[in-house]
Amino acid sequence: MRIADIQSHIDHELVSKPQIEELIRRVAAQVSQDYAGKDLLLVAVLKGAVNTMTALSQALTIPVQLEFMSLSSYGAGTQSSGTITVRKDLDCSVRGRHILIVEDIIDSGRTLRWLVDELNSRGAASVEVFALLDKVSRHEVQVDVKYPGYVIPDEFVVGFGLDYDERYRNLDSIAVLKPQEYQDQGEQS
Numbered sequence: 001m002r003i004a005d006i007q008s009h010i011d012h013e014l015v016s017k018p019q020i021e022e023l024i025r026r027v028a029a030q031v032s033q034d035y036a037g038k039d040l041l042l043v044a045v046l047k048g049a050v051n052t053m054t055a056l057s058q059a060l061t062i063p064v065q066l067e068f069m070s071l072s073s074y075g076a077g078t079q080s081s082g083t084i085t086v087r088k089d090l091d092c093s094v095r096g097r098h099i100l101i102v103e104d105i106i107d108s109g110r111t112l113r114w115l116v117d118e119l120n121s122r123g124a125a126s127v128e129v130f131a132l133l134d135k136v137s138r139h140e141v142q143v144d145v146k147y148p149g150y151v152i153p154d155e156f157v158v159g160f161g162l163d164y165d166e167r168y169r170n171l172d173s174i175a176v177l178k179p180q181e182y183q184d185q186g187e188q189s
């Protein structure tokens with residue numbers, strides 16, 4: 001789905017499809033170089049990071065293992081609850097593994113802070129982070145990001161995996177909805 005398909009819902013686009021593709025290409029080249037000859041495990045946080053995981057993993061030139069974890073800190077709205085809940089754990093041990101966490105967005109930073117600490121405490125050999133988007137002005141905790149993405153303003157965004165109330169994940173770019181869309185939860189147009 002493109003912006004043009006849902007133009008009446010969209011206030012403005014923040015990151016275009018070509019911009020996403022360019023970033024993913026650049027990061028994939030760097031990751032492929034940095035982890036050449038190493039056994040890399042990519043860990044993505046469901047559901048938001050699925051598109052980023054797919055795009056990044058396909059752009060790599062090295063073989064990697066893909067694993068998924070489901071954590072939640074956001075309910076139906078736009079505010080983080082501040083508490084991390086594990087909905088689905090990893091299917092494998094991370095002991096002694098080199099891990100790259102693939103995330104769609106850093107907002108408060110609480111999800112990543114928790115995950116980095118958790119993977120380190122499980123005995124990972126290394127834990128690094130790639131996040132497609134970063135709302136730097138909203139960080140509440142510190143997170144080191146080896147592969148930074150686009151810094152975006154303090155606006156609730158949708159697209160490329162990111163949802164509002166489970167909608168708009170299949171938009172192929174990153175956008176801000178019209179204010180009325182954030183109120184009409186669940187209504188179809």
Ligand SMILES: O=P(O)(O)OC[C@H]1O[C@H](OP(=O)(O)OP(=O)(O)O)[C@H](O)[C@@H]1O
Binds near residue numbers: 045108111162
């Ligand atoms: O930096 P934070 O404030 O912790 O926010 C970032 C997290 O919030 C979103 O996930 P969400 O809990 O909405 O679940 P989802 O990916 O299934 O939409 C997003 O995908 C990140 O994982």
Ligand code: HPA
Binds near residue numbers: 155156162
């Ligand atoms: O801006 C956002 N959009 C969607 N999900 C999110 N989770 C944290 N921030 C956001």
